[in-house]
Amino acid sequence: MEAVKAENLNYSYPDGTRALRDISLSIGDGEKVAVVGPNGSGKSTFLTMLNGVRKGTGLLEIFGHPMNRENVKVIKQLVGIVFQNPDDQLFCPTLFEDISFGPLNQRKAPEEVRTLVELALREVGLIGMQHRSSFHLSFGERKLASIATVAAMYPSLIALDEPTSNLDMAHRRKIIHWVQKNSKTIILTSHDLDMILETCQRVILFNKGSIVKDGTVQEILHDEALLTSNDLELPLGLQK
């Protein structure tokens, strides 16, 4: 089954700026896909459309459910989004409350919620920190915690917006491992092309709200001319 199917998807911000233009793509269940492109190319906007947070025009189906008012509740259970800034994702007094926020909204039983929180914390390596305030965590820990807030909801598709930005080597490595061992459908946006080389099989190149090219990691991240013409450069690992 297709995890995401989009046909002629368009989105304009309230001030009239067109962020997405005629996006058509299909992403299979279990695929790991990176959306790359220069700043302002529409990558993050595309991610926020995946669970109905932003509503555009055109066709968008998530696991066969067309995006509309009736299906949005089901789609939100299926798609978890981790936003770029962890401070936007963590808004409760303690980490436990932040991570339990999603499962509680899914109307899970209290005991199940406690188990889900513990599993999510274990998954990102923050076990024992549940009663800490997010304010007292380092940026890297906050980033991992924001992933845990979504992981605890067990969505079928996880969308990560710039998961490794501003991270030190150790936390970046933890996130790379987490993506690698995850069997869910993962769509991520990033400027960290080296991380994409290690984690994804497919890359979709966005520029000015449109898809420039959709192909394998080999086809896109090894093509220096294509990357340069879209304000990107070869991953460091591929540079001579």
Add this chain to the structure above:
Amino acid sequence: MRHEFFDHHREGNSPLHHFDPRLKLFMMLFFIAAVVMTPLDKNILFFLYLGIVLILAFMSQVSLFHFLGKLLKLYPMIFLISMFVPFFPDGEDISHRIGFLSIYENGVQKFLLINIKAVLALFMSILITTTTDMMLLLKGMEKFRVPKLAIAIISFMYRFIFLLIDEVERMMLAFQSRYFRLPVLERLAVFANMIAVLFIRTFERGERIYLAMESRGFRGEVHTLTELNWKKTDSTALLIFLILLIGPVIFAFLNS
């Protein structure tokens, strides 16, 4: 986010902490209604009200200075609202001249009445909000059938107050790192601009947080891990509170 600014006493082990949030809400509303409706000639009742809040403060096992500190931060607002009351006559009022100003006796009494009532009501509200988890308090309001919209507004206000503190701290850091010496007026102009920027920044950040909440299934309802559970001790506490509050009030009114 610095939640401890606001509610680091919410997880206590005192009898007041263990009361059902619905009981605490009821106590707060009933107490405030009684305070507001008490006329000046029944001023003995204000000592009773003060006694009740002091007993509750003692029961909470939180330092009295903590409550007084919060009260002091809020009191200037009440003073500013009521400070001109003594200068306006109320009916046939006796006036006293101090320099070019006239102060009226009834006005002074009204000023005192407003201040005493507001301080007592604030003290009670601070007591209840300090010793109760905000989400449980909202859950209690939901059980009291407070409109969902009102609950959603309070829940956002609670979450976003910390954002505001966060943003102020960041801006102050940026300001202080580039600030050398400015005349007072120029400094005020800088602060005025900062307030405007703060509004825009918190508005945008608030919107992003709302998106994050919405994408995790938030639909304006309050879900908590612990369900509210009305216990026998809550019923006993309610009975004692009502006897303490209503008994002397009825007695005072019958004797007048």
